[in-house]
Amino acid sequence: MSIHAYLGMMAIEDEIREIEEEIKKTPYNKATQHHIGKLKAKLSRLRDEAVKRASKKSHHGGYSVKKTGDATVVLVGPPSVGKSTLLNQFTNAVSEVAPYDFTTLDVIPGAMEIYGAKIQLLDVPGLIEGASMGKGRGKEVISVVRSADMILLLTTVFEVERLYAIEEELYNAGIRLNLQPPDVRIVKRDRGGIRINRTPNVTLDDDVIKAVLEEYKIHNADIILREDVTIDRLIDAILSNRRYIPSLRIINKMDLISSDELLKLKKIPNSVLISAKTGAGLKELEERIFTGLGFMRIYMKPPGKKADMQNPLIVKAGATVADVAEKIHRDFKKNFRYAQVWGRSAKHEGQRIGLSHRLSDEDILRIVS
Incomplete structure (x- = not known):
């Protein structure tokens, strides 16, 4: 690492510490909201810059791990x-x-x-x-x-x-x-300034929102807020790399x-x-x-046989019959006729269902294709 790069890194870390101290000693209220918003946006930008520089200075190749399993x-x-x-x-x-x-x-x-x-x-x-x-x-x-x-x-x-x-x-x-990611949508435009649409529960001031956007050089955009976001959550929505x-x-x-x-x-x-x-x-x-991890178990029942209660299919909570069919093989969904379900998601044992039916943990499922 060159002396110039090292000094640059030290300067960023010093600036980060200064901003952190200023945020700590500034009481949060209506009068200071705008100032704190700009400080937090700048702090987040500097942290990201420090992380990027740390990546460049590293002489290690990193860890390579192939993901396996569910x-x-x-x-x-x-x-x-x-x-x-x-x-x-x-x-x-x-x-x-x-x-x-x-x-x-x-x-x-x-x-x-x-x-x-x-x-x-x-x-x-x-x-x-x-x-x-x-x-x-x-x-x-x-x-x-x-x-x-x-x-x-x-x-x-x-x-x-x-x-x-x-x-x-x-x-x-x-x-x-x-x-969960903030429920905020930002659509950048070529002109027109900042246009803010919000649900009634959003309390963050328009001037604060615009000040934070300005720190990231966003001067023309439609922003839709459906969540009462904090300044930090707004910054996360802008960066979209969290x-x-x-x-x-x-x-x-x-x-x-x-x-x-x-x-x-x-x-x-x-x-x-x-x-x-x-x-x-x-x-x-x-x-x-x-x-x-949000997992649930689905036990598959082949036609004319008992359900396999030893080897469940692992899917995410809220999965539908379509999700299960696709996980087994895409042809199951393509050639799907109907399915039957036994368990908590069924209105009665062996209920006949379609692809959109939402399953529950430990359901027994039979797919007919």
Whole structure:
């Protein structure tokens, strides 16, 4: 990395810190909304620029992991919190375990099965502060995390606060945990200025919206807001490069603290307490992974035979008969005549249904083509 590039990176990081401090000390109210909007837009732009520069300065080739199975789940956390032990408990992988930092220096893949769903579980090197700007091979690790279908944030009962630092690093890298994309549509135009259409629940001021758009050099556009967005959510909608990924907070080493301390930790939202060493809590974790991925099981019944209750077809919650038919083979949908369903989505056993019928978890389905 040249001295000019290094100084440029340092200048960006200094500017980021200055803006962060100014936002912290500025009270948020109607009078300051416009100023904070411009600051947050500039901050987001600088963070993205820092990430891009970190990518260019990295001499590593990155991690290449081929996705397999029904979903890919990534174990993320600081060094030495038990990611490798958990991977070894859950899968057929062998990830080195040692009581010192940075034991895992590469991505270790393993395969696990939950209720018939085949899941690829990845153990990545520990994330450290500044990872979103490329520190500690952070850029390579985050590139793997961005491609995940679910993230397991792992820490121990002794360092729970580190979870929040990791979440902040992921946020700064454009990863949004347990959120849906903002319901905002932006259509850029050649002329006409900024035209804002909103639903009655939107409270963000027009001047603030225009100031944020101006920071990204958007001067002519139609913007439609159907959600009461914050300034941060508006920026995410403008950039449209964010990744929205479900996640769980996993708190390891529950076997090393008292029952009173456990009760306190159980109050942490979206968390599961486990002991990767003893296996305690792993069954609950499996169930939370399955539901968090939005999976459901469909048992297929071939004509004239019993349903195969051992090998379910894994589909996303809300799937229709058309989705199932297409997953089996496109000819099933093309030559579809009708289907029959048994289970929670059926009005009666063996109900005759069409392609648009929405299925439920553990339905039994017969397709006639």
